[in-house]
Amino acid sequence: MMIVKLYDVVVVGGGVSGTVAAIASARNGAQTLLIERYGFPGGSLTNMGVGPIMTFHAGDRQVVRGIPQEIVDNLVKIGGSPGHVIDTTGFVSTVTPFDVEMMKYVLEKMLINSGVEILYHSFLSSVEMDGSKIKSIKIVNKSGEMTIKSKIYIDSTGDADLAVRCGVDYLLGRPKDNLTQPMTMNVRIGNVDIQKIKEYMINNPTEFRMVDKEKIIKAKRLSVNGFYSILKEARKKGEINFERDMVLFFETNTPGEVIVNMTRVQRLNGTDIKDLTKGEIIGRNQAIELFNFMKKRIPGFENSILISTGPQIGVRETRKIIGEYILTAEDLVSNKRFDDCIAKGGYPVDIHSPEGEGVVYMKLKKGSDYDIPYRSLYSKKVDNLLVSGRCISSTHEANAAIRVSPIAMATGQAAGTAAAIAAKENAKVSNVDVKVLRNVLLEQGAYI
Known part of the structure; x- marks a missing residue:
């Protein structure tokens, strides 16, 4: 068994949320490793045929910025995207088409240029706990089994794979029967x-x-x-x-x-x-x-x-952790404000029926946005674990809004930044000073 060096931050899952988390972590001074099961980053945007990206805006106002916008800017520069364009279905204000191969290239370049170490073709296999702290994780790949140690871990798997292996409680699908939103082969x-x-x-x-x-x-x-x-x-x-x-x-x-x-x-x-x-x-x-x-x-x-x-079937919903705060649809449609807001979204509640043909929408007030609190990114059961992307702490209904790529990227930037702060201070993720976190996010272009 190979034992890899100690890192400050390890991100499990190289979808867009995990990629942005790793970039944010490294840019904030943390020695960062990204573990990804495929041979490229991007997750649903590059391995599930999902597109366009929907949406960076709430009405005419852009509410997802920072590193996610930097990705779009880099794509536009090389002809990989026309940028944000009008959504002619009228469902949201804008959509952001992109070229899949250019997306892989841009994300990988940004990871490397930010100093992130990457391990492709690697799967999480198990976790070793020391009380309420992750001591190490094991991954498997072509080289065999590796043990990896880090101060802080981020679960960006989309399915809360790491969190569940740590014993974090979770919700699956809707409460009455645990059915999830349908999968789609694009x-x-x-x-x-x-x-x-x-x-x-x-x-x-x-x-x-x-x-x-x-x-x-x-x-x-x-x-x-x-x-x-x-x-x-x-x-x-x-x-x-x-x-x-x-x-x-x-x-x-x-x-x-x-x-x-x-x-x-x-x-x-x-x-x-x-x-x-x-x-x-x-x-x-x-x-x-x-x-x-x-x-x-x-x-x-x-x-x-x-x-x-595809190439892989698209999965809308699986497990969501039960975190310090469970985000609800009522929070979103009422535009509830949180003192520990670390990301915003403008995508409405969009529930594809788990068993029928329809879609249930819960609209937002025209042009309005909602807050995502830092407390939805962790469980107090594990001192050194954050989550980002669609497996953050949220109900079935709220998850139908916050699951989309721009919001997943925004929570990724927040998780990566918080992880770097926690690693530097040798602190529990729940003890990160939210005022400091918010200030860093604002300084680095996020909109909160």
């Missing part, structure tokens, strides 16, 4: 006639969630929610056999290429390996069914080509 399709779709939208406005003719004509990248009657007819004829009531797709950084977010794999647990395997198989079958439907039925897709699925 489908990337190319050679789509965007102009034809725009014309159809303008001529058939009742078929879409929102049609603003001027916005559609001027749109740098098109977002579409609609084609209701076409989908309904296809479902009647057995061409679509999963629960969905809308056609939903978004143009990527590449004009004429879209990501279709429609498949729906329900009643499976993304932290159960048999369920996850079953979900991949069902999701791929649905993806091919969906592509055939789009090509046959949807105007503009007549000559389209299937580029990719």
Whole structure:
């Protein structure tokens, strides 16, 4: 067994939240290691086909800034994103399309330039506790088993894998039956006639969630929610056999290429390996069914080509830790303010039905944002553990809002910064001075 040197901060999970956490930690002086299961960073944005990024804004106001915005700026500089563009579905103010390969490149460059040490192709296997403190973790990879020690750990796995192994209590799915939001196998399709779709939208406005003719004509990248009657007819004829009531797709950084977010794999647990395997198989079958439907039925897709699925099925929700404070949907829609706010969001509560075809929305007041408190990033059961991303302490309903990438990145910056402070002061994460943390976040461009 290989024993790796002692670090100040170890981040488990190199999705966008963990990547930003590692960057923030290293920039604040901590010797930082990032552990990631794939051979690249980015998580759902690079290995689940998720896109565009939604949303950095609350109305006209940008509420996610700092390192997340730096990522977008770096993408724009190399042609990897058009930046923040209008969401022509009208669901949110802006979306941020990007190129997947450029995203991998930008995130990796930022990690390296910030001084983060990276271990790819590595999985968390076990944890050694010393009372209420993590003494070490074990990971497995091609080299075998490694023991890694650190002052502070950050769980950015999305599924609270590290926290659960430490004995932290958690919530799974909704309270009444533990069912989670469905998984989705996203489908990337190319050679789509965007102009034809725009014309159809303008001529058939009742078929879409929102049609603003001027916005559609001027749109740098098109977002579409609609084609209701076409989908309904296809479902009647057995061409679509999963629960969905809308056609939903978004143009990527590449004009004429879209990501279709429609498949729906329900009643499976993304932290159960048999369920996850079953979900991949069902999701791929649905993806091919969906592509055939789009090509046959949807105007503009007549000559389209299937580029990719996934590559991994997208998981919206699994475990959320029970932290010092559990964030609720009421907190979000009432715009509750917290003295220990370390991140903000503007994405509404967006619950994809765990068992049916619909989506439940809980809207925010127009242009308003909500606070995410530092207390939702830790449990007092473990002195040297923080979490970031969608596994922070939140209810099923609140998680449906804070799970999205910009907010996951914002909590990542907060967790990485707090971890560096705690490591430097040899302090429990619960004892980090929130005033100091907030000041550092503000100095480094975050919006709180």
